[in-house]
Amino acid sequence: MPYRVEEYVRADGSVPYRKWFDALAADTAAKVAVATARLSLGNTSSVKWFSGIGEYRIDWGPGYRVYLAKDGEALIVLYGGGTKKSQSKDIERALALHAEYKARKAAAGSHAKRTPKRR
Secondary structure, three states, X not given: OOOEEEEOOOOOOOOHHHHHHHOOOXXXXXXXXXXXXXXXXXXXXXXXXXXXXXXXXXOOOOOEEEEEEEEOOOEEEEEEEEEHHHHHHHHHHHHHHHHHHHHHHXXXXXXXXXXXOOO
């Protein structure tokens, strides 16, 4: 099943995944781009799921990781990445970004429910 893959955009307009990706060396960026293309095709076999998020493991170099979450059946949201060495810190950040994403989505949904009725 194909997925729409999107980068999470914070309320202030910053994009944590893009900031991480843009700092990668060209060869690493190519490996990560292939990984996200595989996700878009529905291939999540390299993803370990836990605590509501996923960690896509790229077995190359220092062991790159991409942090993401599924939202429904058709959307994958990218939060950032790192290496095996920074894994604990990267997971904490991804969990915080995922909690922020869910809270913003819930707040947007509750505002939509309060739309005044037309007379």
